[in-house]
Amino acid sequence: MSQWHHVGGHWGQDRVFSGYSSAKKKGGNHIPERWKDYLPVGQRMPGTRFIAFKVPLKKSFEKHLAPEECFSPLDLFNKIQEQNEELGLIIDLTYTRRYYKPEELPENFPYLKIYTVGHQVPDDDTIFKFKNAVNGFLRENKDNGEFFSLPEFWYAFQ
Secondary structure, rough: EEEEEEOOOOOOOOOEOOOOOOOOOOOOOOOOOOHHHOOOOOOOOOOOOOOEEOOOHHHHHHHOOHHHHHHHHHHHHHHHHHHOOEEEEEEEOOOOOOOHHHHHHHHOOEEEEEEOOOOOOHHEEEHHHHHHHHHHHHHOOOOOOOOEEEEEOOOOOO
């Protein structure tokens, strides 16, 4: 299932995508595997409008982290500003909603959730949804420098 929040736009608005699989869900407030191994926010990928970041964590995870390790949705936006960049869309490719809630993002900020099973190549339907979202964003934002970001890493495709 995907959720798309975009005020005033038409590409993908109010669409609901199915994307759940039979993969077993994990519960609790454990830190994602290898989460501490990555920098919070990467640099813009050369020649693109993509930037990858590790998934931000809601406040309930902070008890498992040292203060300097915490990375919340608000921290994401602060780090983007520190890079003198402007974020225009988040495409969340995680397969869960347990790390943070879209409501923790700034009000009316464009956000798309595409449930993507981890540790395997995404299926054609997931890739199609992703491509549609990217193409729609690029059409609507061709005259500005806004970029979109991806929690987790998405490998290049043609």
